[in-house]
Amino acid sequence: MGRSKRELGTATRLIALALSLALAGCASELAPPKSAANDTAAGAGLDVPPGSNEDFIVNVGRRVFFTENSAALDDTAKATLDNQAAWLSNYPAYKVKVEGFADEKGSTQFNMQLGMKRAEAVAAYLVSKGVPAARLKAKSFGNAPNRKVKACDDISCWSQNRRAVTVLVTDVET
Amino acid sequence: MSLTRRAIVKLASAAVLSAPIAKGFAQEDDEEAYFAGTVQDNGYVYRRTNMDRIDPIWRKQLVNYVHNEQPGTIVVDTKAHFLYVAFENNTALRYGVGVGKEGFKWYGRAQVERKAIWPGWTPPPEMLARRPDLPHHMNGGPDNPLGPRAMYLYRDGHDLDYRLHGTVEPWSIGSDVSSGCIRLLPEHVIDLFQRTPVGTKVLVLEHLA
Numbered sequence: 263m264g265r266s267k268r269e270l271g272t273a274t275r276l277i278a279l280a281l282s283l284a285l286a287g288c289a290s291e292l293a294p295p296k297s298a299a300n301d302t303a304a305g306a307g308l309d310v311p312p313g314s315n316e317d318f319i320v321n322v323g324r325r326v327f328f329t330e331n332s333a334a335l336d337d338t339a340k341a342t343l344d345n346q347a348a349w350l351s352n353y354p355a356y357k358v359k360v361e362g363f364a365d366e367k368g369s370t371q372f373n374m375q376l377g378m379k380r381a382e383a384v385a386a387y388l389v390s391k392g393v394p395a396a397r398l399k400a401k402s403f404g405n406a407p408n409r410k411v412k413a414c415d416d417i418s419c420w421s422q423n424r425r426a427v428t429v430l431v432t433d434v435e436t
Numbered sequence: 437m438s439l440t441r442r443a444i445v446k447l448a449s450a451a452v453l454s455a456p457i458a459k460g461f462a463q464e465d466d467e468e469a470y471f472a473g474t475v476q477d478n479g480y481v482y483r484r485t486n487m488d489r490i491d492p493i494w495r496k497q498l499v500n501y502v503h504n505e506q507p508g509t510i511v512v513d514t515k516a517h518f519l520y521v522a523f524e525n526n527t528a529l530r531y532g533v534g535v536g537k538e539g540f541k542w543y544g545r546a547q548v549e550r551k552a553i554w555p556g557w558t559p560p561p562e563m564l565a566r567r568p569d570l571p572h573h574m575n576g577g578p579d580n581p582l583g584p585r586a587m588y589l590y591r592d593g594h595d596l597d598y599r600l601h602g603t604v605e606p607w608s609i610g611s612d613v614s615s616g617c618i619r620l621l622p623e624h625v626i627d628l629f630q631r632t633p634v635g636t637k638v639l640v641l642e643h644l645a
Contacts, residue, residue, distance in 0.1 A: 300501070
């Protein structure tokens with residue numbers, strides 16, 4: 263029994279080796295993790311309560327993105343904000359903090375201002391779509407290290423950091 | 437004989453982007469059950485998916501997903517037919533996908549370098565050689581097999597010919613199909629497009645199968 267198990271183990275290793283050699287031939291990549299559907303339901307799964315924070319995150323989306331040094335809302339950002347405005351009109355109990363961020367290029371002061379312009383652009387757009395200004399507050403985090411999505415010297419990080427996040431709050435901080 | 441536009445579309449999607457199944461009237465009825473009305477989008481109309489007809493595992497949902505990726509990264513699991521947008525705290529948003537032949541030909545790291553609304557589609561030369569009846573180019577629109585959005589993957593500035601796109605065949609989500617890359621329901625590919633700035637990292641998992 264023990265022996266057959268060992269033999270099986272050897273056979274498995276040989277097959278794995280053969281497979282990895284075969285794959286090495288068709289793609290010269292760093293080996294990414296193996297495929298496995300290793301996830302489990304989080305939060306409410308498919309039964310997301312309408313009007314919950316999770317509903318807003320999953321079915322609307324909190325983030326909009328910007329191009330370098332710009333606080334202009336493109337059509338994609340506006341489409342997300344249209345959905346946010348509609349959702350916020352359906353659930354008027356929420357107040358909202360719009361948080362503006364910048365990538366790591368440029369001075370701290372410049373990025374603080376840019377983050378504020380982004381947050382204000384989002385807030386102004388939501389107001390233009392019918393969300394009362396009294397429900398909204400804009401705040402900048404600039405390129406604060408502890409609020410970055412990820413720091414790296416690459417567009418993959420910059421593009422994620424050039425953002426504004428619409429955060430639902432039940433009590434706005436004073 | 438001249439082909440109508442719709443006939444060309446039928447040929448194109450049947451030949452290129454769907455599993456080779458002979459279709460009878462009963463099946464056409466089954467297919468209709470996958471749709472529920474229409475949605476206006478950027479000057480075109482797409483058929484809204486009847487989510488009740490979609491297996492719950494392929495619907496968009498928040499999951500616990502252990503990963504080492506930076507938030508916003510797209511992870512494609514071709515074997516399990518899932519696409520994840522990695523969030524903070526080892527969570528992710530998961531979508532069901534259909535995987536075409538092109539979707540299995542590559543794995544590794546890439547980034548989204550181009551995005552398109554109602555993308556056009558140009559059949560590759562080898563496909564045209566096999567199927568000379570196909571159009572050389574199809575403009576974007578409701579009958580285009582790519583659906584309402586596409587995101588194009590590049591690596592080191594080089595187009596990988598690997599795309600995340602929509603579909604006009606919602607029943608193909610969760611399965612392996614004869615062609616195409618990674619296809620999502622129209623609602624899902626639009627949602628993904630909104631969450632994906634140019635520069636977003638993509639990881640296509642190695643598939644040992």
